[in-house]
Amino acid sequence: MTDALASFRLDGKVAVLTGGGSGIGKATAELFGAVGAKLVLGDIDEAGAEATAAEIREGGGEAVAQRCDITVKADLDALVARAVADHGRLDVMGNIAGVPHNQMIVDVTEDELDRMLAINLKGPFYGVQAALAQMLSQDEGGSIINVASSGMDFAAPTLSVYAMTKAAVASLSRTAAIEGAHKKIRVNTIAPGATVSAFTEVSVTDAEGNVNPDALEGKIKMLAGASPMQMVGDVDDQANLMLYLASDASKFATGQIWRCNGGAPMVW
Template sequence: MILDLTGRVALVTGSGQGIGRAIAQLFAARGAKVLLATRSEASGAETLELIRAAGGSAELQVLDLGTRAAANQAVAAALRAFGGLDLLIHNAAVFPMQPLAQLSDDILETTLAVNLKSCFWLTQAALPALCRAEHPRIVITSSVTGPRTAIPGLAHYAASKAGVNGFIRAAALELAAQRITVNGVEPGLIATQAMANLGDSPALAGSIPLKRLGTPQDIAHAMLFLASEQAGYITGQTLVVDGGALLPENAQLV
């Protein structure tokens, strides 16, 4: 089954590196016109060059998705660059390690703003354009951390991602009348720069039934399916992509 996005416009947040870059590259390779929204101009420009070098269509908007104004700016940039919006892909996230006892107001607010509040802000800004789209989709990168598992030092991140899953279900119900589907992907342990904070990669991989860490491309392909026409009857769901890490009752069974 070839999942084709030809002619569709996708806004991908957090697309400067890791999972977001993989999503943007895959969507562009399948024909989408991609607006890259990322806070780092250098990494965003690198993603842009990779897509264009492969023959894809993309534009870059540098911003930090911690405010409603930035979310509005991201959507406006997509409309300005490509004249419409079909796919809203919210992948940007922050997860600074901070013990609960020392968690500052600034870290808590930034985590909730970027990870969770931006779901609301982006959706509100994108709604007029999505209502005009033929196959409108909202797909959000959630996490197994929060909805299903916990990691010490990431209570704020876990709470934000549990909130994301609640948003996905409620928004899916509310937006169904406009034919907009809302879904998410819950990555497990994915080999990205940010995952280095969690410890030794070989040891982590050994605890996974498939005996490897996930790749950003593993998440991108799940996103591609949920953004495709073929997923038109799926809404309010999250897809766990974790190599089977959640299956054993404890790590000694792997």
């Protein structure tokens, strides 16, 4: 019989994560570091990623940070190259970085559309491309996890651009899963439901960067109300799912969309 808990460990596995400076990326990095992974964290917020890496090192784990703007292919290539230079391989790629967007279709400018496509769509594409090339060359399997959103599961005013980027990411994962399958490279998507992080604060933050606490509380209540359990998630809920998909515990799982969302889409 296999040791179920041991199959969730990442000892010796080399993992690259984007978005490691905050929220789901930070929580995932901390969890991966605690179960033995060697981490390379990328974020446009280099200080944030470095703070996460420092926390992991202080806890006895292994992590470095590198500035990475996921809209730039060369930055993602460099992130994977850093993992290979430091550790000789890549086992896990988590394309986590992303940004929210809320605007009615008729108001979206060309520049805004291009910005969102560059971050939420081209970013994960470049990450998959860099990881797949490295993992194919290693010929020892691997796990790529892309972060979409429950926003892809329903229609609501102002969600057009965000939801279409996330639906496209899920589609990208399926194609990558087919292209990597012959080498046992697994590619999965997670579609988080409302998860409290800096992401939640964006729509209740003024131009000077101040969060309106009443508006934030109201928003969290509204998001919780969308779940039959009347709750929002926290970043660890998504990190736990990321660990399952990164580890050998999920060795038979590929090309799927994994939804940890409080059951919200059941009642939409």
